[in-house]
Amino acid sequence: MKSIQDIRIRFVGAGNMAASLMGGLINKGMTASQMTASDPGQNQRDYIERQFQILTFGDNNAHFGMPDIVIIAVKPQIMKQVLQDVASSIRRTHPLVISVAAGITTDQMAQWLGLDLPIVRAMPNTPALIGQGAIGMFANQLVTKEQLLMTEQVMDAVGTSIWVTEEGNIDAVTALSGSGPAYFFMFMQYLQQAGQKLGLSETNAALLAKKTAIGSALLAERSPESLQQLKDRVTSPNGTTAAALESFTENNIEQVIEQALNAANDRSIALSKEFD
Ligand SMILES: NC(=O)C1=CN([C@@H]2O[C@H](COP(=O)(O)OP(=O)(O)OC[C@H]3O[C@@H](n4cnc5c(N)ncnc54)[C@H](O)[C@@H]3O)[C@@H](O)[C@H]2O)C=CC1
Numbered sequence: 001m002k003s004i005q006d007i008r009i010r011f012v013g014a015g016n017m018a019a020s021l022m023g024g025l026i027n028k029g030m031t032a033s034q035m036t037a038s039d040p041g042q043n044q045r046d047y048i049e050r051q052f053q054i055l056t057f058g059d060n061n062a063h064f065g066m067p068d069i070v071i072i073a074v075k076p077q078i079m080k081q082v083l084q085d086v087a088s089s090i091r092r093t094h095p096l097v098i099s100v101a102a103g104i105t106t107d108q109m110a111q112w113l114g115l116d117l118p119i120v121r122a123m124p125n126t127p128a129l130i131g132q133g134a135i136g137m138f139a140n141q142l143v144t145k146e147q148l149l150m151t152e153q154v155m156d157a158v159g160t161s162i163w164v165t166e167e168g169n170i171d172a173v174t175a176l177s178g179s180g181p182a183y184f185f186m187f188m189q190y191l192q193q194a195g196q197k198l199g200l201s202e203t204n205a206a207l208l209a210k211k212t213a214i215g216s217a218l219l220a221e222r223s224p225e226s227l228q229q230l231k232d233r234v235t236s237p238n239g240t241t242a243a244a245l246e247s248f249t250e251n252n253i254e255q256v257i258e259q260a261l262n263a264a265n266d267r268s269i270a271l272s273k274e275f276d
């Protein structure tokens with residue numbers, strides 16, 4: 001199997017997600033010379049060259065080389081156009097293609113590339129920017145064992161990854177962890193606002209909201225206890241937490257969250273149809 005020092009990667013699209021992967025891979029011991037990237041945005045290319053010393057090109061086919069992996073990190077709206085643009089380079093070099101785009105299926109990608117080839121759909125999230133991503137991955141039938149391991153090495157550079165065996169599950173991953181950071185940011189934002197309304201300063205309310213989220217997440221990760229048990233530990237009989245949790249329950253928080261995840265899941269499914 002190729003070690004991380006031997007893998008060659010081409011990024012197509014060098015925005016936020018690509019940059020977080022580049023940073024994570026360099027932290028894991030890859031060198032800039034193992035990677036190249038293409039992106040039409042001059043500012044973005046300048047940033048990538050300055051930050052990581054990775055060679056970048058405005059043309060998706062320029063200096064394509066013989067990459068082991070091509071990571072497609074563009075918006076779903078332009079996937080078809082971008083894959084058709086790089087199809088000739090990919091058909092010539094036959095790499096593993098990894099897409100991080102929401103919604104777009106492996107069959108669609110193969111069709112737009114005009115070739116059945118190994119494709120992985122990976123769904124990261126923005127905490128990948130600080131090496132704390134949660135990533136779900138699906139591989140089509142043509143991905144070899146070695147390519148599965150290479151994919152894990154790449155994704156584990158920016159967080160914790162899991163495989164799903166049904167492609168449809170990637171829509172659920174997108175709804176839970178792909179979009180998930182936004183839910184937690186929103187929750188923290190509302191905690192802060194409510195704390196301010198109760199008289200705390202903006203600075204104090206923001207600090208307490210963020211630190212409570214971080215502390216709870218770390219405790220949930222490190223404790224052997226279940227989420228239910230951890231919740232029960234906070235909740236004194238007839239105390240303050242019980243009062244708040246009863247209010248959440250009366251307002252159907254469980255259904256509110258379920259409906260939100262269903263909406264994201266449905267949108268992920270709809271995206272593939274929209275851009276077919
Ligand atoms: N932002 C998020 O939280 C997550 C995003 N994703 C997926 O990652 C993908 C990329 O998202 P971001 O990095 O956040 O977006 P971004 O906007 O930061 O990056 C996209 C990059 O694609 C470049 N681009 C535009 N046209 C191009 C072309 N013809 N050829 C090559 N590059 C081109 C843009 O200049 C930009 O730098 C999307 O498909 C999104 O669904 C997946 C998980 C989470």
Ligand SMILES: O=C(O)[C@@H]1CCC=N1
Binds near residue numbers: 102174178179
């Ligand atoms: O909102 C979106 O469509 C993308 C995919 C997951 C997170 N951001």
